[in-house]
Amino acid sequence: MAVIVQKFGGTSVANAEKIRAAARRAVEAKRGGYDVVVVVSARGHKTDELVELAKEITSHPRPREMDMLLSTGEQESVALMAMAVHELGEEAISLTGAQIGVLTDTTHTKARIVSISTKRMQELLKAGNIVIAAGFQGVDAEMNITTLGRGGSDTTATALAAVLNAELCEIYTDVEGIFTTDPRLVPEARKVEHISYDEMLELASLGAGVMHSRSIEFAKKYRVQLRVRPAYSDGPGTLIAPESDEVTSVVTGVAFVRYEAMITLVGLPDQPGVMSTLFSSLSAAKIPVDMVVQNVAREGTANVTFTVAEDELPDALTVANAAAASLQAQDVVATTGLSKVSVVGHGMQTHTGVAARMFQVLAAHGINIRVVTTSEIKISVLIDRSRCNDAVQAAHSGFELNKVTSSLPQVGCASNGHRSGSVDVASPELTADIVSRLDSMESIVVSDITADIDQSRVTLSNLPDDPGIAEAVFTAIAEGGVLVDMIVQNAARDGQATISFTVPRSDLDCAILLLREVMETYAGSIVTSDRRIGKISVAGIGLRSHTEVGARMFRCLAANSINVEMINTSELKLCVVISANEADLAMTQLRSEFGLDTNV
Ligand code: ADP
Ligand code: ASP
Ligand code: MG
Numbered sequence: 001m002a003v004i005v006q007k008f009g010g011t012s013v014a015n016a017e018k019i020r021a022a023a024r025r026a027v028e029a030k031r032g033g034y035d036v037v038v039v040v041s042a043r044g045h046k047t048d049e050l051v052e053l054a055k056e057i058t059s060h061p062r063p064r065e066m067d068m069l070l071s072t073g074e075q076e077s078v079a080l081m082a083m084a085v086h087e088l089g090e091e092a093i094s095l096t097g098a099q100i101g102v103l104t105d106t107t108h109t110k111a112r113i114v115s116i117s118t119k120r121m122q123e124l125l126k127a128g129n130i131v132i133a134a135g136f137q138g139v140d141a142e143m144n145i146t147t148l149g150r151g152g153s154d155t156t157a158t159a160l161a162a163v164l165n166a167e168l169c170e171i172y173t174d175v176e177g178i179f180t181t182d183p184r185l186v187p188e189a190r191k192v193e194h195i196s197y198d199e200m201l202e203l204a205s206l207g208a209g210v211m212h213s214r215s216i217e218f219a220k221k222y223r224v225q226l227r228v229r230p231a232y233s234d235g236p237g238t239l240i241a242p243e244s245d246e247v248t249s250v251v252t253g254v255a256f257v258r259y260e261a262m263i264t265l266v267g268l269p270d271q272p273g274v275m276s277t278l279f280s281s282l283s284a285a286k287i288p289v290d291m292v293v294q295n296v297a298r299e300g301t302a303n304v305t306f307t308v309a310e311d312e313l314p315d316a317l318t319v320a321n322a323a324a325a326s327l328q329a330q331d332v333v334a335t336t337g338l339s340k341v342s343v344v345g346h347g348m349q350t351h352t353g354v355a356a357r358m359f360q361v362l363a364a365h366g367i368n369i370r371v372v373t374t375s376e377i378k379i380s381v382l383i384d385r386s387r388c389n390d391a392v393q394a395a396h397s398g399f400e401l402n403k404v405t406s407s408l409p410q411v412g413c414a415s416n417g418h419r420s421g422s423v424d425v426a427s428p429e430l431t432a433d434i435v436s437r438l439d440s441m442e443s444i445v446v447s448d449i450t451a452d453i454d455q456s457r458v459t460l461s462n463l464p465d466d467p468g469i470a471e472a473v474f475t476a477i478a479e480g481g482v483l484v485d486m487i488v489q490n491a492a493r494d495g496q497a498t499i500s501f502t503v504p505r506s507d508l509d510c511a512i513l514l515l516r517e518v519m520e521t522y523a524g525s526i527v528t529s530d531r532r533i534g535k536i537s538v539a540g541i542g543l544r545s546h547t548e549v550g551a552r553m554f555r556c557l558a559a560n561s562i563n564v565e566m567i568n569t570s571e572l573k574l575c576v577v578i579s580a581n582e583a584d585l586a587m588t589q590l591r592s593e594f595g596l597d598t599n600v
Pocket of ligand 2: 009010041042047048073135136149150151152153154
């Protein structure tokens with residue numbers, strides 16, 4: 001019989017009435033001929049309450065005991081849900097993570113799933129039961145209870161759907177489906193009918209809390225059909241599935257992280273190995289880094305800026321201080337009170353002017369951009385927290401996301417190409433083959449490494465730190481129809497900002513001409529360029545959240561004395577700009593580092 005997994009979030013099981021409604025859905029599916037597995041979260045704000053309770057006892061609860069505590073929330077829900085199903089006249093049995101056989105690693109509060117045994121669930125389903133599984137929890141090899149991180153029940157549900165080969169995994173929640181942004185913040189946000197795994201993975205990883213980003217990694221890796229649906233009505237929700245060829249809008253959604261912090265290491269030696277040391281230390285502490293910016297070195301020293309979620313700041317600072325000491329940096333500066341706002345969409349790969357429009361709408365609202373980074377399907381900006389809501393609303397209306405088909409900026413006249421690297425994403429077959437050989441369900445998947453040696457870098461420095469600078473630069477470039485690929489704007493120091501970006505080499509002279517007027521406006525600004533750069537992309541699934549991928553990439557480059565000029569990260573790709581002369585060496589070394597066949 002076909003299996004269906006239904007997951008109910010906290011608000012959808014908050015009280016007896018809602019538990020009964022959820023049980024009715026499960027029973028309906030069972031009577032409709034499915035084998036049903038229900039995954040349940042803790043009721044309402046239970047997990048938050050447990051966190052608060054722990055804080056009343058100690059400011060430093062040990063992670064093992066936190067997991068023991070937090071797992072009780074889901075244990076309560078599964079028992080109640082099973083009772084509700086019994087009341088409706090069907091057989092049901094509740095199981096904790098340990099009873100299902102969800103084996104995880106030992107990283108308490110952020111554990112990753114190693115394997116799930118299906119035996120007990122299969123037997124119970126065969127015997128006619130609805131299986132009610134506790135979300136968010138598992139056990140390590142020593143039988144210590146672990147949890148998967150906040151929001152982790154989505155990941156339990158998709159992982160169960162993957163191992164049970166379920167026909168569908170339904171995520172029941174308190175909204176109609178996936179919206180163009182958080183409908184709580186932007187009431188005009190529009191529900192989308194479907195969204196690709198890649199876009200959803202990026203949105204979730206960049207702050208769209210509606211789905212745990214690791215659940216989308218599972219869905220993509222194991223090809224699980226996911227439908228996010230309202231628990232309170234019969235709305236069809238949103239299908240999360242492989243990308244369709246049809247691109248209706250350039251930007252699919254806006255995500256934000258309200259509490260973001262930035263750390264800058266000042267005065268680092270400009271030599272290979274700096275990024276490697278920093279990333280290795282952050283990775284060892286399991287701190288995911290998102291925006292990473294390294295400025296072009298001046299007088300032999302460079303600054304590196306990266307952002308982390310604000311609640312990770314104390315740990316990240318400890319790591320940064322240690323790395324700074326070993327690298328002999330001059331200073332470590334932390335900035336709080338920031339937010340990160342990102343726009344995500346496949347259409348960006350082929351349309352010019354997306355960055356320009358983003359910067360225009362922010363400038364029109366007088367929002368100063370502190371840092372910019374991009375990847376092929378997203379643009380992220382770091383801004384003051386006081387402007388977070390304004391920026392999200394401005395981006396949402398600036399890209400006309402309330403409309404089904406927004407007006408697309410025209411494809412540029414310059415080289416009319418795709419953004420580099422956009423067409424070489426590894427095939428589903430190759431990914432499936434790699435996934436089938438993983439030793440642990442959540443092991444990283446690096447499916448391809450490619451080099452693009454047809455790009456050039458442009459850097460503008462000595463720019464004032466004012467709203468509207470990025471707009472002026474990228475509007476000028478977009479008007480010439482040049483497709484910009486990577487963009488990095490550094491945190492300003494001493495009131496001066498630096499912006500670097502890459503363009504197809506055939507458009508470099510055109511881009512520099514287009515910038516002439518901007519440079520005249522900002523007296524003292526300087527343009528430099530590097531005609532022959534190599535952009536190396538490591539493609540896979542969940543690359544940013546698997547912090548060790550960046551660490552391994554930088555370690556490998558450093559071991560081969562390759563200097564990194566620019567970096568961008570996404571869940572799908574990590575890219576670095578290096579000298580074109582070193583591209584071949586970098587490719588060979590990275591392919592062997594990640595175990596990819598060098599003859600491909
Ligand atoms: P659950 O308890 O069901 O897991 P969550 O609170 O984790 O629910 O997620 C649902 C919430 O996610 C919504 O109430 C909504 O405010 C928020 N959200 C953030 N971004 C989005 C988005 N792009 N689309 C839909 N909801 C979003
Ligand atoms: N109860 C957990 C949390 O609140 C897991 C979840 O709801 O997905 O984070
Ligand atoms: Mg959730």
